Amino acid sequence: MSDRGVVAGGHPATADAGAWALRQGGNAVDAAVAAVLASFAAESPLTGLGAGGYMLVHDSGRSDVIDFFVEAPGRGGTRRGSDLVPAPVDFTDSVTQIFNVGAASCGVPGSPAGLELALERFGSMALADLVGPAVSAARDGVPISATQAYLFKILAPILTREPEGAEIYAPGGKLLAEGDTFRFGELGDALELLAAEGSAPFYEGDVSRRMSEWVLERGGTLAAEDLAAYQPIVREPVRASFRMREVVTNPPPSSGGTLIAFALELLERLGACGVEETVAVMAAAQEARADGFTTELSREGFAAEFLRVERLDRAATRASSRLGSTTHVTAVDSEGRCASVTCSNGTGSGVIVPGTGVHVNNMLGEEDLNPLGFHRWEAGSRLPSMMSPTVILRDGELVAGLGSAGSNRIRSAVVQTILRIVADGKEAADAIVAPRVHFEAGALHAEPGVDEHALRRIEANDIPVERWAEPNMFFGGVQAVVRDPATGALTAGGDPRRGGAVAFA
Numbered sequence: 001m002s003d004r005g006v007v008a009g010g011h012p013a014t015a016d017a018g019a020w021a022l023r024q025g026g027n028a029v030d031a032a033v034a035a036v037l038a039s040f041a042a043e044s045p046l047t048g049l050g051a052g053g054y055m056l057v058h059d060s061g062r063s064d065v066i067d068f069f070v071e072a073p074g075r076g077g078t079r080r081g082s083d084l085v086p087a088p089v090d091f092t093d094s095v096t097q098i099f100n101v102g103a104a105s106c107g108v109p110g111s112p113a114g115l116e117l118a119l120e121r122f123g124s125m126a127l128a129d130l131v132g133p134a135v136s137a138a139r140d141g142v143p144i145s146a147t148q149a150y151l152f153k154i155l156a157p158i159l160t161r162e163p164e165g166a167e168i169y170a171p172g173g174k175l176l177a178e179g180d181t182f183r184f185g186e187l188g189d190a191l192e193l194l195a196a197e198g199s200a201p202f203y204e205g206d207v208s209r210r211m212s213e214w215v216l217e218r219g220g221t222l223a224a225e226d227l228a229a230y231q232p233i234v235r236e237p238v239r240a241s242f243r244m245r246e247v248v249t250n251p252p253p254s255s256g257g258t259l260i261a262f263a264l265e266l267l268e269r270l271g272a273c274g275v276e277e278t279v280a281v282m283a284a285a286q287e288a289r290a291d292g293f294t295t296e297l298s299r300e301g302f303a304a305e306f307l308r309v310e311r312l313d314r315a316a317t318r319a320s321s322r323l324g325s326t327t328h329v330t331a332v333d334s335e336g337r338c339a340s341v342t343c344s345n346g347t348g349s350g351v352i353v354p355g356t357g358v359h360v361n362n363m364l365g366e367e368d369l370n371p372l373g374f375h376r377w378e379a380g381s382r383l384p385s386m387m388s389p390t391v392i393l394r395d396g397e398l399v400a401g402l403g404s405a406g407s408n409r410i411r412s413a414v415v416q417t418i419l420r421i422v423a424d425g426k427e428a429a430d431a432i433v434a435p436r437v438h439f440e441a442g443a444l445h446a447e448p449g450v451d452e453h454a455l456r457r458i459e460a461n462d463i464p465v466e467r468w469a470e471p472n473m474f475f476g477g478v479q480a481v482v483r484d485p486a487t488g489a490l491t492a493g494g495d496p497r498r499g500g501a502v503a504f505a
Helices: 012-023 028-042 111-122 132-140 146-159 163-169 185-197 206-217 224-229 256-270 275-290 302-306 309-321 407-422 428-433 452-460
Strands: 005-009 052-059 062-068 085-090 096-101 233-235 238-242 245-249 327-333 338-344 390-394 397-405 437-440 443-446 465-467 477-483 490-494 501-504
Touching: 005 012, 005 028, 005 477, 005 490, 012 028, 012 132, 012 327, 012 501, 028 052, 028 111, 028 132, 028 185, 028 327, 028 338, 052 111, 052 245, 052 390, 052 397, 062 111, 085 146, 111 338, 132 185, 146 163, 206 224, 238 256, 245 256, 245 407, 256 275, 256 302, 256 407, 275 407, 275 437, 275 452, 327 477, 327 490, 338 390, 338 397, 390 407, 397 407, 407 428, 407 437, 407 477, 428 477, 428 490, 443 452, 452 465, 490 501
Parallel strands: 443 465
Antiparallel strands: 005 327, 005 501, 052 062, 052 338, 062 233, 085 096, 238 245, 245 390, 327 338, 327 397, 390 397, 397 477, 437 443, 477 490
C-alpha cells in the first residue's frame, strides 16, 4: 500500500518503468507512457510500435479517452496480393482459437502517434525523458519468465514464421525459453528515434516508407497514404451506473466498453451479481452484440441509444428468466490522476520490418474484430475492439482504474473484476485472482474455484460448461489500482494469468 503512486502492468519491467517515471516527478500519464514503451520489449509478442490502443485519462474530475487504435488500410488503392494465413493458438489441449496473420492482416498502427498525443495533452514530461528504461530493456534484454515462455510457445508459429522473427525469438533455431534473455536491438534504435523526432518518422518518414514497402511487397495493402493520414482521436467515454458508482470506459467505435456498460447496468437491474446472474448478463450482451451491433457502432449517438432504459429493462427481463492478445497498464499518481491504457498487436502478423523495430499488427485477421467477414472495412475506418480501459468513480473521485488483455474475454474479465471490487469489497490483487467465467458461442468456460452448485444449475438449463483445470491467460490479464478517496491510499494488483506485476513509486 502507498499514497505516492503505483503502476500495475503485464510484466515486472513494464511496471518498474512506470514507477521510475513517477519517482522522476512524472504524473500518471507520464508513468503510463514509460510503462507502455517498456512493454514493447518486455511483452513484445502482444504490443509494440506496430500496435494500437486506447488510453483513458482521469484528472480533476474529467475523463477523456485517446483512441489510437488500428485503422483499415487501402487509401493507396493497392489490391490485396496475398491471403490471410490461419494460425491456430492452443491455450490447452481442448481450447484453440484461430488467428490470421501475414501481410494481408496488417492494419495502420497507432501506438507512436497515440503515446505522443497523450504526453502533449496530459503529460508533464517529454518522450525523450521517458524512453530510457524501454531502450535498456530492448538492448540489454529482459529475462523470460514462465508466463512469457508459455506465450512464446503458443505463438511460436506466428513469431517464427518469417526469418526476421525467427532471428529474434528463436536465435540459432531454438525458441527462447524460461530463463533466457529476450533482446530486440532494432526496437531500441526505433525508440530512440521516437524520443528524438516524435512520431513523424513512423507516419511520413523513412520508417513509414520501409513499413509500407515491406508490407505491399508481400501482398498487403498498407500504403504510404494510410500512414500519412493516421491521427489519434480524443473521445468522450461511455458511462454506466453500478452500486452508487460511476463506471467510465471506452466508447464506440470500440465495442468492449459499451458491452461492459450494458452488462453492469443489467446487473444493477437484477439486483444480484452471483455466477448465474453474471452468466445470464454475458449471454444477454452476446445477443445484443449480434443484433446489428457492429454495423452501427460508428454511428453518432449509438452508445446512448444502445444503453437506453427500455432496451436495458427488456434485456434484464430476459436475463432473469434464464437463471471470454493484448497488454494493459494502469498508473495512478499521488494526486489521484489515473491513466488506464490498453495496447494490442493482436498476435502480431509475423511481419517484422527490417531496420525499423516494428512488428506490424494483424488486426485485419482477428476474427473478434471482423464479425461480418474479413476485408470489409472501408479504408480509413477505425476498427472496433474489445479493449476497455476503465475507471470507477464515486462522487467524481477515483475509486479504481483497470483494464485487461484477453481478446474477446476482455469484457468478461473487466466486468468480473469490477464486481469483486465494488460488490465484494475486495482489494485489487484479490479481485484479480478471483476465479472467472466466460460465456461465448453458447458455452460457459469456468476456472477452478467457481461455485460448483451454480455451474450445475447452469448445466441444467442446457448450457454446456467447460471446466478448466487451472487459471489461464485465456480468461484475460487484468491490471488494476484501487484508491481510497478518503485517504489517497493505493493498492494494486497484476494478473498472474499473464505475469502481471506491481511497482510503487
